Amino acid sequence: MSNVMAVIRKELKGYFNSPIAYIFIIVFLTLSSWLFFRGFFLIGQADMRPFFSLMPWIFLFFVPAVSMRLWAEERKLGTVEILMTLPLKDWEAVLGKFLAGLTLISIALLLSISIPIAVAYLGNPDTGPIVGGYIGTLLMGAAYLAIGLFASTLTENQIIAFIIGVVFCFTMLIVGEEIVLFSVPGFLAPIFRYIGLAVHFSSIGRGVIDSRDIIYYFSVIGFFLYLSVHVVQSRRWR
Amino acid sequence: MIEVDGISKRFGPIVAVDDISFSISRGEILGFLGPNGAGKTTTMRILTGYIFPDTGTARVAGYDIFESPIEVRKHIGYLPENNPLYTDMSVWDYLEFIAQVRDIPKSERRRRIDEVIQICGLESVIYRDIEELSKGYRQRVGLAQCMIHDPDILILDEPTSGLDPNQIVGIRELIKELGKEKTVIISTHILPEVSATCNRVIIIDRGKIVADGSPDELSDMARGKLSIFVSLKAQKEDVEAKLSELPWIESFTEAPSTEEGALRYKITPSDNDGRTEELFKLAVQNGWVITELYREKATLEDVFRQLTTQDEVAA
Numbered sequence: 001m002s003n004v005m006a007v008i009r010k011e012l013k014g015y016f017n018s019p020i021a022y023i024f025i026i027v028f029l030t031l032s033s034w035l036f037f038r039g040f041f042l043i044g045q046a047d048m049r050p051f052f053s054l055m056p057w058i059f060l061f062f063v064p065a066v067s068m069r070l071w072a073e074e075r076k077l078g079t080v081e082i083l084m085t086l087p088l089k090d091w092e093a094v095l096g097k098f099l100a101g102l103t104l105i106s107i108a109l110l111l112s113i114s115i116p117i118a119v120a121y122l123g124n125p126d127t128g129p130i131v132g133g134y135i136g137t138l139l140m141g142a143a144y145l146a147i148g149l150f151a152s153t154l155t156e157n158q159i160i161a162f163i164i165g166v167v168f169c170f171t172m173l174i175v176g177e178e179i180v181l182f183s184v185p186g187f188l189a190p191i192f193r194y195i196g197l198a199v200h201f202s203s204i205g206r207g208v209i210d211s212r213d214i215i216y217y218f219s220v221i222g223f224f225l226y227l228s229v230h231v232v233q234s235r236r237w238r
Numbered sequence: 239m240i241e242v243d244g245i246s247k248r249f250g251p252i253v254a255v256d257d258i259s260f261s262i263s264r265g266e267i268l269g270f271l272g273p274n275g276a277g278k279t280t281t282m283r284i285l286t287g288y289i290f291p292d293t294g295t296a297r298v299a300g301y302d303i304f305e306s307p308i309e310v311r312k313h314i315g316y317l318p319e320n321n322p323l324y325t326d327m328s329v330w331d332y333l334e335f336i337a338q339v340r341d342i343p344k345s346e347r348r349r350r351i352d353e354v355i356q357i358c359g360l361e362s363v364i365y366r367d368i369e370e371l372s373k374g375y376r377q378r379v380g381l382a383q384c385m386i387h388d389p390d391i392l393i394l395d396e397p398t399s400g401l402d403p404n405q406i407v408g409i410r411e412l413i414k415e416l417g418k419e420k421t422v423i424i425s426t427h428i429l430p431e432v433s434a435t436c437n438r439v440i441i442i443d444r445g446k447i448v449a450d451g452s453p454d455e456l457s458d459m460a461r462g463k464l465s466i467f468v469s470l471k472a473q474k475e476d477v478e479a480k481l482s483e484l485p486w487i488e489s490f491t492e493a494p495s496t497e498e499g500a501l502r503y504k505i506t507p508s509d510n511d512g513r514t515e516e517l518f519k520l521a522v523q524n525g526w527v528i529t530e531l532y533r534e535k536a537t538l539e540d541v542f543r544q545l546t547t548q549d550e551v552a553a
Contacts, residue, residue, distance in 0.1 A: 006338035010327070013335075017367070018326050078322030082383070085286040085318070086339045087311045236289050238249070 003088050007096025008103065011070065015104055020069075028062050028108045033115060046123020048116055052133035052205045056173055056198060059141050064165030066104055067148030068158045070097040071232070075156035084236070091229045098149055098225060105141045109134065128207035136204030139217040140197060144169045146224035153231040172220070173197045239264050239391055239421040240285065244294035246445075247280050254280040256445035257294065262438075264390070267417035269436035269453075270425035273546055277445040278425040279319050282393050285423075286316045299390055312341075315384030319395040319425075321377055325369040329360055329379055332368060333386060340387040354382040357412070373400045381409070385416070392416060394424045398431060410435045429539050443546040456541045468517055469495060469502040469530035477501060480520060486513060500529050 015021035035058075036051045043050075074080040083093055116130050148165035155161050174180055176196015181189045193199060197220075200213040241261040247254045255277040262268050270278045283289045285296055287307040296303050299313035324332055333354065337347045355361060358378040363371055368379060377400065384392060397413065398406045413422055413435050426432060432439055433453045441449040441456070449456055470477055481490050481503070488508040495502035507513050514533055521528050 002341075003339055006335055009338075010324070010331075010335045013331055014324070014326050017328075017331075077325065078318065078320060079324055080322075081283075081288055081318040082316075082322055085288050085311055085314070085316045086336070087308045087341070088339055089308065236287075238289070 003092045004096045008100045011100030046125040063144035064148040068161040071152040072161040132207035143220040146221040150224045242296045245291040267422045269432035269439045272442040315389035317394040321380040358382040448545045466505040472526035
């Protein structure tokens with residue numbers, strides 16, 4: 001575990017020593033507050049749901065931007081050769097990088113807490129859906145991050161890693177949508193519905209924390225982290 | 239310390255390493271020589287566990303590279319080719335990260351980092367970002383990184399590339415010092431570096447070992463005759479007549495002399511038995527004054543060129 005901690009700290013230093021982390025956080029907060037409050041005053045309801053329904057779309061670009069550098073940059077700089085010859089298991093490196101990205105996303109989310117505080121000051125919102133919304137957003141962000149991390153193992157170009165990450169996340173997000181379900185063969189529909197990220201997100205967003213949704217998110221995270229470890233490991237055989 | 243047993247590695251159609259076996263014991267400083275693309279880096283990457291060989295295996299400090307890769311890596315300090323570094327970290331942060339992953343206990347970490355900083359002369363740049371450092375300092379950071387856990391084995395891929403002559407001398411001294419108690423493998427294509435630092439040389443060409451021995455042994459291996467140079471103060475006709483009578487002289491030519499009034503000859507003997515003594519006796523008998531007499535020594539360059547180009551001609 002101390003190895004994982006060391007990787008987390010190294011990655012966080014990488015984020016916070018450069019302007020990247022600050023730019024991410026500022027852009028995220030500005031964009032989400034602006035999009036939320038623009039509608040908030042028009043509708044005039046103390047409701048956070050519009051905020052959380054923005055999250056799958058904002059995270060779609062925000063999270064792959066966080067994850068794109070994690071492996072791609074190591075390969076570009078050649079430092080992957082240092083990392084992979086340290087007494088570090090491959091899964092420890094992958095997990096450390098994942099958790100570092102998750103820390104950055106959590107910090108950004110934590111700082112957005114000013115939005116529900118403002119809403120609570122102006123009105124009287126339900127706390128259940130807000131807590132649920134945050135948990136759901138974090139889980140969704142973690143799932144996106146695992147996908148983005150996997151995309152980052154595939155290339156040494158950060159821009160390509162970002163684009164692959166967005167495309168994968170977008171696919172995962174929309175496969176459960178009605179419009180997709182109509183156009184696929186009937187027997188695939190329930191599978192697609194289950195795989196779709198959006199469906200699971202909206203049920204948590206309503207304040208209903210269902211173990212099936214939690215299991216779903218952990219499966220997606222586990223699956224893509226496993227794939228990342230696999231790609232990283234297979235490079236040793238090339 | 240290291241036993242390599244028949245390793246091969248292909249990259250697509252290219253055979254990078256072709257059935258190489260050798261072993262290295264403690265206290266040896268092994269120079270890995272070869273032209274670019276000969277398989278030096280691939281061999282080192284296999285030993286450090288960065289990549290696995292297709293066939294064969296190796297044992298490092300008693301651990302098999304397939305069975306206990308983590309143990310192998312614990313015993314090795316590795317400076318990869320081109321010295322990759324996390325440029326967005328400060329020197330201190332970087333070394334601290336390496337120390338953490340290298341399992342150096344927290345209580346000793348500071349002392350160890352201070353120690354390598356001092357050995358590598360990094361005191362003045364500890365808190366600078368690696369990005370800002372000159373190439374020489376970066377190289378020292380790379381060396382500090384691979385020594386921090388006081389490993390038994392150091393594998394350095396072109397440790398002096400890009401350094402200025404003073405820095406090169408410094409690094410060589412450091413490697414020699416380390417080689418007293420550790421096993422060191424350095425790869426290079428700079429030949430004087432090998433003569434200056436190594437006590438054993440392996441020359442590798444197109445994935446195969448073509449020579450293995452001490453730098454002196456390899457110099458002796460150089461085929462072809464070593465010329466003898468002699469400068470004399472004597473009658474030209476006399477000298478040339480006497481020289482042409484000697485059976486072991488294949489040919490001799492007059493060489494440009496640096497001394498006023500002296501004759502200088504380059505003598506090509508038909509064997510490699512020395513013969514300088516015989517020349518001296520001949521001079522004494524004839525009353526010639528010798529001002530210079532030496533036998534040319536084959537350098538590693540000669541060996542290297544012979545071994546790594548001869549097949550091409552044949553092929």
